[in-house]
Amino acid sequence: MLIYAAISGHGYGHGSRSGAILLALAQRQPGWRLVLSTSLPAVFLRTVFGVVPFELRPCSWDVGVVQADALGADPAATHLALNDLERRLPDQIAEEARWLKAQGGPVLLLGDVPPALARLAQAGGWPLIWVGNFGWDAIYEPMGGPFLAWAERCRALYRTGQGLIHCPFSMPMDWGLPEIRVGLTVAPPRERAEVLRQQLELPERGRCVLVSFGGLGFELGEEPFRRWPELVFVSTDPSAAGAVNVRLLPKGLRLLEFMPLVERLITKPGYSSFCEALAHDVGIHLVHREGFAEAPVLEEALRRHGRHRLLSQEQLRCGDWQLDQPLLAAAVGPLALDGAEKAAGWLEQQALAYC
Template sequence: MLIYVCSSSHGFGHAARDAAVLQQLRRLRPDWRLVMSSQVSPGFLSLLLGDEHIEQRPCRWDVGMVQADALGSDPSATLIALAELDARLPQQVQAEASWIREQGRPVLILGDIPPAAAQLAEAVDAPLVWMSNFGWDEIYRPFGGAFELMAERALESYRCGQLLLRCPFDLAMDWGLPEQRLDLVCSSPRPLPIVLQQTLEALDQLIIQVGFGGMGLDLDPQLFAHWPDHHFLMACPPDPNTSARLAGIANLTLLPDGIRPLDAFPFCERHIGKPGFSTFSEALSLELGLHVVERRDFAEVSALMQGLIRHGHHRLLSRDQLTSGDWQLDRPLVPPEAEPLAADGALQAAEQLIQLGESLCN
């Protein structure tokens, strides 16, 4: 059996949850062939997957929204990128369909959530399963204008398929498909290198992780001095100049290459960042408090924030509070309104895919 995942290249969050599902599939069906198809860098995908037996295919299946920075979108650049993608997709679909047919195995396509996954499934006459908490139709429509056509095209694709695996923090996704609701979809932490673990365990300060996704956010290094009783962790920024500016801060540690932010969560008290599905899922699964900076131009955010308020300990920050250093780390977390969410979503998704996949082989 071949499971081929068309994973969104919009950001690292889609790749993180898709990797979690593939890890469960690998554990349950080690003889199945698993393929992650994404434009996310191979090195970072390898870090997420943590298994060299899960194959990678470097394909861009969607655009999502082009980001102006970690907290804002660029609609004009998004429309240009969508037009460029439309020009490339027919050749890519043809090439990947040919590759899939050459493997000589029954295949199931999992889409999270590029609409073009429907084209690939049709080209190879394969069943199609969607997994997400939103569709690009719901993100594009509020922008109006040319985005209306993009939204309708995406919705038409989403109505194709055999099953929707509905993640938490979800929008309507009224696609007319059978559905299975999932718990939080995330991986588990891996052990830290012993030296880093001992360093963190020896700290007498509260440890706070700061993260704004793959793009990062250029914070004034002086802001960390506002909180001398706290020690901060950050992924190493991609820009060497930014890394150099941060390297000399006494109460900040940059995580070395090969360490996912998730791996350091068990040592942290709180996390400061933007609204994001995978960050929320990983943090809530480990009962980590979240300080979340507002974002207003992405429809998914409302569902994420409603879910956080219901199920997670949190504080909400404005962007001005973030950039001024008013991070409220000395304030108690706001308790959730409801019970915590279970974190079995990756296993549940894998079991659904196995059930559907094995029905193809019988």
């Protein structure tokens, strides 16, 4: 069995989510081939998958929303990029269809969540399962103007799939497909927490804070960290490296490895960051984000399911991070922790049924 996973290059969160599910699938079916078709960097994918083998097909399947930085969107650049992708897709679809047919065995397509994958499914007659907490139809529709036509195009393609792994923190995905709803999709840590604590000379968990803004990052400099001399920060921001209370995330390690070592996380709205933090009972200091329709949905989900505080972008920049304030309790309660395993089991069933 060949699982061909087309993963959005819009952000690392798509790769982390699909990676968690495929790692759980590899536990169930270690002989199945995992093929990743994505524009995400190979070094990031190797960090996610560790020793589990995969094959990489470097392809760009979607645009998502072009971002000026981790907290801002660029609609004009997004529209240009969508038109450019549309011109390039026919050749890519033809090439990937030829390659898949040459493999000579059963194939299941998994999409997180590039709608163009439906065109590849149609080209080869392969079954297609979507995985996500939103589709690009729900992102483009509120952007209005020329994006309304793109939203309708995406929705029509999503509706041609055979099923949906419906993840938490979701926007409407009314695609008329059989689906399974799952909890937090998180891979298990691979590193020993105590070893990492000693390597980075970290104090007890209550004095450690993780700061990350995804693949694009967000430069804060050293000064905001110096406002909190009693705390130690693990950060992905090289501009903060000179602060004595900052430890840069070591290369080749996932943020996930540090969740058991920290009490709080400062971040933007992001699906996989939320999953990993909530699975380890890490409080989230969430920075408000404009121009991306998923952001308020994630913010509301955090209020319902996780300990939290909410920050403005100005508070972020000046270091007013409220780390001396108690975390606000979740309004509803925690989500199930077995999302990746549940998704992998259902994906296995679909693959065996369709192929």
